[in-house]
Amino acid sequence: MxxxxxxxxxxxxxxxxxxxxxxxxWVLPDPMPLGAWTSRSLAGVIRAMLPIGAAGAPVDAATQAEVDLAVRVTLRCMQPPLARGLMLLFVLLDLAPMWAAVWRPRLGGLRRLCATDGPGAEARSQRDAELLEALSHCGWGALRDAVTAARAAILTAYYDLPQVQRAIGHDxxxxxxxxxxxxxxxxxxxxxxxxxxxxxxxxxxxxxxxx
Amino acid sequence: MGPPLSLGRGVGDEPHRHASASGATGGSASAAAGSPARRLPAADQLRAGPDHRDGDVHHCDVVVIGTGAGGAAAGATLAEAGLDVIFVEEGAWHPTSSFSPWLSETLPRLYRDAGTTLLYGRSTFLAAEGRCVGGSTVINGGMCWRPPASVLAEWAARIGPDFGEAGLDPLFARAERDLSARPQDPWSVGGDNRLMAQGAERLGWRHDRNHRNHDHCVGANTCILGCVTGAKQSTLVSYMPRAMAAGARALTELRVDGLCIEGGRCVGVRGAAVDRRTLQSSARVEVRARAVVVACGAIQSALLLLRHGVGRPSGQLGRNFVTHPNAKVLAVYPDPVRAWQGVSQWGQVREFHEQGIVLAENMGPPGIIAAAVPRLGRAAWAAMQQYDHMILSGVLVEDTSSGRVRRGPFGLSWPSYSITDRDLAQFLTAMRRLCELHFEMGAERMYLSISGVDEIRHPDQLRQLTPDRIRISQMELFTPHLMGTVRLGADPRTSVVDAAGALWDLPGCYVADASLFPTPIGVNPQITITALALRVADRLAETLRLATGRAPRSSPVARSSSVPA
Known part of the structure; x- marks a missing residue:
């Protein structure tokens, strides 16, 4: 070198x-403003998709905020109807433990993904990730595509962060x-x-x- | 902050106006970098977003909408012919020195819709389009393949001998010379490319070295993020500097939303500046010209023309939309491959090209790879620990059907395209072949871009990749190649523009981009787009010269007028 x-x-x-x-x-476009409910939903889906509890994985609040920022900037850049669709998707996925409990009782429950308080939060995060992964392999194409879209938006932003790249040995x-x-x-x-x-x-x- | 990068030989010396003249949105790029300005063109050659004023009216000989493979080549040709040219570009002018390896910054800067453009169909999938000065040439892989002889023979039969292999040869040669199309130097080739080539050799498959448009490519592998070394000869560093040196002007961050049509003739364009923070339309601007060249890509060109109801004689406007969809195979090897180092696509496996299949590697940064791994949470983290061991490779399948570009509900653009059952069989065959190659070279496992198919760890699992087990809706496809929609032809009953690129039913309006393609071409389209654009520009320059005797040339300042709102 x-x-x-x-x-x-x-x-x-x-x-x-x-x-x-x-x-x-050049200036970065403003992040898309979200209502309180949608904002919490996005935070919940981000948390469910990040490697909470994995050794060495940066998942602190600041990192989650950086992912949140990148997703909101992407929402700003999207065609507005599609952006609104993705926001709705985040809300639906946030509620996935409730509606998916019908066919995945072990992974479901009467809570939102964004409900991270209380004991067992880390274990819940792991179950939430498993739940979303199960949805991404389900037989309903639209739901599969929806989870794939959310995964792409969030994981692309997460693994683009320098601290995350360093943690996987990449610089x-x-x-x-x-x-x-x-x-x-x-x-x-x-x-x-x-x-x-x-x-x-x-x-x-x-x-x-x-x- | 140290001095900015200077790459010499004029490369990287492209103009980079950076901010509002008022300074409201940023300071001088050079000042920010703490160094004196480099060789820049006169400031009044480039007007960026915040500089546009409501009611601005510009006058010129030719206004070119778009600065990609077609628009920049056409504009440079016209400017060098002595014509007064204005480029209108929706994206901004981002110099080579501004490119970085970070997707979170690059996607909003350089890609339309930050890379979320969708093609709707039985398998809805993503399409990548550049939205910056240089267009998709800034974010493509830089492959320079001429169409196969069989394709050009069909074009010659449909349109005339000028569009056959011999007829287009001088234009291809010119484009290749302009863009410095050549093979790679050995030091730019990374482990993934060597592995693909050796795998093909072991299997007895043909592997051809790509000609790429580059000047001393050194294998930084940031093609899709904007080449950080300036080696890739995108139009940002090739045709655009030539055009500016010949006196062209550029209005950037200006979104064209209509043509000016008077007395049945196209006499200009109108549009609105794009606010950098909200991306909403702001100042209204008009450009009046003797001729308009539409070169904003297969989707946007069609949408613009559809607003005006042109293309009626044939009803073909927006149709014949072809995309060369591709699917991915992510292979994980036991040893580090470091596929992120080295040029993207040194070569391609072309053993199956006659069947419409091409195989190649196409590694991306971790953010892209993470999206290709069908895992979440800790499982995704565990998989990404092996990023250095991964090779992202792809199969490109030649279209056997076509889609259509329309305006959709709620203001959406609505490009629709579906692969056929035959395409599905082709994809599955191609993905099996690609997996065979990776297994041959020792890969431990593979992830396929097929929803519902888990990782492949043994060649026996490839037997599940059959059309009776996989549905089209499971295919997670992608394309950077968008073509057709404003078909060129010899007959107004079956095409939208004539052999000179002029709309059959709108005098003064020309097209010079991938939307011209009469048929799919089965290879990376850049050099073909450029060749056709050069042809359109040559003829247009001749037409305008004949009309006036000699194209006038005045100073950039005198040619614009600003009309208060």
Whole structure:
């Protein structure tokens, strides 16, 4: 990897800091305002989909707030009728323990996903995740698609967070800095060498098959 | 904050007007980065969202709506021919130096609907469209494949020899030269691509190296996030700088909502500035021109023209919508592959191309992979611990049917498209093949984009992938290729525009984007879009030159007038 100062310092900025981008002054659209009920529903669905209780998983309130922000910005950018549909979906999923108890009694109950108070909250979160996962495999296509849409919106935002990426052992920035520096070198007449090749090498890859 | 990145050779020197002239929404980009301005075009060449004033009227020879593969190529050609060109773009001008690896920032910045555009049908699925200067070329993989000879032979038969292989060859060659289409350098190739190539070799399958539009691509693998190195020759860093250097102007963050039609002729466009915080329409703006080039993609071009009831002779406007849908296979290997490093799609498995199937890797950042893993909560977390071991790969299937673009209820755009039973069988065959390749190379398990199908851990499980067990509604598809809807042809009874790209029933209005395609092409469409756009622009430039003797050229400042509301 190339040393020296970063050629693109803004790469270090977290998404939530990019309210106004230093390179072009672009502003992040305002998050979609939600009513109190819908807002709680969204928080409940987020919580049910995040890895609450998993070792090393960042799931603190600040992280959940960052996911909430990203989802609301997405809602703002969507076609308005679709955004309203997704908001309704969050409300329905928040109530899933009630209506899904009919066919998944073990996972259901008279509560909302957002009800996180009291003892056993962590265990409930795990059951809620199982419930939503069961819905995503159910026979009713519309319901399946609905859970898939919510999963995509929430998990895309969650696993995009730098602290979450670090926790799964991923940091794209050194690679990007190295590649930016390499291209600058090439444009200035340099030549790429073996050290510039991305690993694993062709020889390693060839050895993988038919183990 | 250190100095901004300078990539030399003009790349990355694209103009980046950043904020309101009043400074209400941000300061100078260069100032923010703590360094002097780089080589930028005159500020009055680029007018961004907050700069638009209600009642602004601009005048030019040609207004081009859209700055993607078609619009930017057409606009640059027209500007270099001496015509006064204004681009109107709904998205903003985001320079290379602003691109980052974060989806939460990139999707709202660069993608239409933040990447949530839906195609409705038996399996409703997502379509990706760029909404920024450079359009979808900023977020695509940069593949440059000419259509197969069989496709061009059909075009020649339908329209004329100019649209056959020989007729279009000079245009393809020009587009490839302009966009620097070439194979990859070895240092840009990552483990996933090598693995796919070696898997194909072991199975005796043909694997072809892609030509991609790049200048010293080094395998950053941020193609879909905006290339952070500026190597991918999107129109943001290729045609747009050329157009601006030739005197073109750009009105960005301006959403066109109608054509100006007077005396049966198209004489301009009207639209509204897009408020950056609410995305609502604000200042009304009009651009008057001798000709209008519509190049906002297969969905938006059709929707714009549908507002005006054109395309009536054939009734084909909005129809013949084709999408090259693709499905994903996420493979998990026992060793780290680090597929997120290295160019996206060094090559493609083309053994089954005659059957309309192409296989390729297409790795994405963790946010995209998490959406592809059918798990939630702790189970998803456990799966994502192996991100470094994963390869996202895909199958692209050539359309055998077509859909339609219409206006839907509640102001929705309503692009409808359904795969057929035959397509389903093709998808399942292709996904089985792709899984075979991954098993051949030692993958431990795979997740398929088929709802209700759990992970695949053994080749025997592939037997369940048959059309009698999988329904179309279970397929979780995706497409970045949107084509058709404003079909080009030689007969007004079966097409919407003529061979010059002019609407049959609206003089002064031309089309120069993927919506022109008479048929699906079975390959990545960028270079074909550009070739057709160059053809449209060449002829339009000639027409306008003949009409006036010589296109006038005046200073950018003198050509705009601002009319108080």
């Amino acid at each position: 190339s040393g020296g100062p970063s050629p693109a310092p803004w790469l270090d900025l977290r998404p939530s800091q990019l309210q106004r981008h230093p390179a072009d002054g 794209p920035l050194p690679h990007l800095r190295d590649r930016i520096a390499l291209r600058q070198r090439l444009l200035q007449g340099g030549v790429g060498g073996p050290a510039d090749h991305l690993s694993p090498s062709a020889t390693e890859v060839a050895a993988w098959g038919r183990r």
